[in-house]
Amino acid sequence: MAPFDALHGYSPSFLPLIPVDSPTVGAVDTLLQERQQLDKLLRENLLLAQNRMKQQVDKQRSKRQFDVGEWVYLKLQPYRQASVSVRHSLKLSPKYYGPYQIIAKYGTVAYKLLLPPTSSIHPVFHFSMLKKKLGNNVTPLVDLPTMNEEQVVVALEQVLQTRTITTD
Template sequence: MSSSYHPQSDGQTEFTPYEIVYGQPPLHIPYLPEATAVESVDRSLQAREKVIHSLRHNLSKAQHRMKQLADNQRSEREFDVGEWVYVKLQPCRQHSLRSHHCQKLSPRYFSPFQVLARVGSVVYKLALPSHVCIHDTFHVSLLKKKVGTGSIQAQIPAGIPHQGQLMVEPIAVLDRRLVKHGRVAATQVLVQWSNSFPEDATWEYLRDL
């Protein structure tokens, strides 16, 4: 009795490494204990079966764990045509500043905007103002249902690029400090950014500004 073993493909060629090298899918023929009279061969093949069984078990556990993590982050949200929703945009610093490993700027919600249509199962088309250059369709993860009569911000600011990121610029220096950078002293300033919350102020090297 034989069974096929199908490891995951590389995601690009849609073939496993075994199939690429040998031109056929891998075939696993389970070994039955004591099917051979040679003791050393029997011991080796039984050890191989244990390794394969352990490999399948560990792969199944890893897949289950990844699914649980993905499900924990997934939110089941649906909107009806005509409902009002907030749109989440991520601030992005101007490219003239040196990039840092820690971008502290928080996403902001703008709106409310009315849902015009549902495109597919997780994408919605919104009624955006004419001056906004970004695409009018958004993934459900970027939307939040409007509850009550209040609003966070009336309109999306003009001048947003097609990627849908808020371009932010330094608007004020709130504080300064002297820090050690390598073997020399350097000045850092606490910068408040446009299109961001006050608590998103970050320490930047003065020379980068």
């Protein structure tokens, strides 16, 4: 059921938007002119609303760009990345790691970092996970967290036996 049907209880009447120049009955001609004006007004209001929403969203967007060779801090999210160890208190775990050097740029939003060889995470990150290194006085954690043996996800190789339980 269309939303119009649910709201009004009947299907909308279809009046094609034919040119006003065509010879028609006077009442139909005025009705078509009113519909064209209403259609124009609705389109203008829709464009105004879209522009207003775009302006509000653009206030929150950041235009960060990094160059190859720059140093950045890496933001890791242990609750989303399975290859990062989960600590007992996520609030107290470090927010940024690094600094790491950018060695490649893929497209406009992805960057490859020069991570230590002991890291177990993929080296390509979205720009929202990176923060530019400014100055020399801030030195957060350089070593990436290691993965615990308990966090390893075991994949199923083969189903050996099945059974069906029926409930009455």
